[in-house]
Each structure stands twice: as C-alpha cells, then as structure tokens.
Amino acid sequence: MAKRPPILNRVKALREAHDGMSQAALAKEIGVTRQTVIAIEQGRYSPSLESAFRIARVFGVSLDDVFQWDETAES
Amino acid sequence: MAKRPPILNRVKALREAHDGMSQAALAKEIGVTRQTVIAIEQGRYSPSLESAFRIARVFGVSLDDVFQWDETAES
DNA sequence: TCTCCATGTCAAAAATTTCTTACATGACCC
C-alpha cells in the first residue's frame, strides 16, 4: 500500500466550519466517493491535484489553505 | 488513458527562470523521473499532490504559483 | 565529424488513487 504522504490537510475542519457539511455532501460536490473523502481526511493517501483543487474551490480558499507540507516528514 | 486535466502549470517557465534548470535536474530534485516532468509540463496528466508540493518547494513558491485551475475547462 | 546534452516519443510494468459494494457502529429522533 501507499505509505502516509507528508502532507497534512484541514478538510475536516473546513467541512465543519462550512455549516457542518457532511462527508457525503462534500464528496458529491467534488465528484468523488465518500470513501475517498474519508481516506483523504484520515491521511491514508493524498488526493490527486485535481481533487485538491476541487476541494479548495468548494470552500472558497486556496490550495495552501487546505493542504500543508508536513515539515516533520522527511523531504 | 487519462483525459487532459483542467489544470495549467508554469513548471517550464519556472524551470527556465531558475537558471535554465534542465528537466533532468528538476526530476532529480523532486524525486521523479524525467519522463514524469515531461508529461507534467505537457499537461498529459497532472501530478500527485505530493509531486506538486515538491516542485513548488524547489522553486520557492506556493502551489498556486505553479498550478492554476483552467477556467475554460468544465468544472 | 563526433560527442554530449536536452528534449521528446513509445510501450509495458509497477505503484498509487479512486470506485464499487457491503457491512458495522453510535447518535438522534419518532
């Protein structure tokens, strides 16, 4: 399997701040499945750049507001 | 194969602005192959979020400075 | 000319992300 990517994200926090939007609702808006949203929030793998863009657009923020390089990981 | 992603990038321009860095040198710095850099620059597919981050870091810019959503593509 | 370097192409395999389907749990409300 994939090892954990060195990327952190605030998807869950943004979702909750967005009027408690559910994982299912977010998944539908960005055009992926609920399982994909779960995996991304859990950091099991990082999304494609395209999914990342769609997530940022749903919340009206920039890519860097959603995803951050994990400085504690090896570069 | 994959259809063209709705994402544009300035990798080639950044590379040239970065003292004419070669595709091979960039590939080595971000830990992918030269073919991957070629494919990204040509827009054949968009990179993983992890590769995207590594590219931005090499050039010392933000993700959004390297990759832009193509507004002319269907969302 | 010959060599080196940068870019490009191609095809198949490998690795990673995403989908599909199914089932489980806890919270909440009737």
Place this chain on the structure above:
DNA sequence: GGGTCATGTAAGAAATTTTTGACATGGAGA
C-alpha cells in the same frame, strides 16, 4: 424498538500516475 443519518472499515476492481528501458532528434562545441 425501529428508522435515519453520519462516520467508519474492508476487499477487490478500475483508473490514473509513475517508472523502466529504449530509441530519436536537434543544437552546441571540440
């Protein structure tokens, strides 16, 4: 209790990204 919703897990298939290896071309320079 029974129903719905949100979240979570799991396994295999499908799709996409990346690698590997090989070969081609054009430019620059010795």
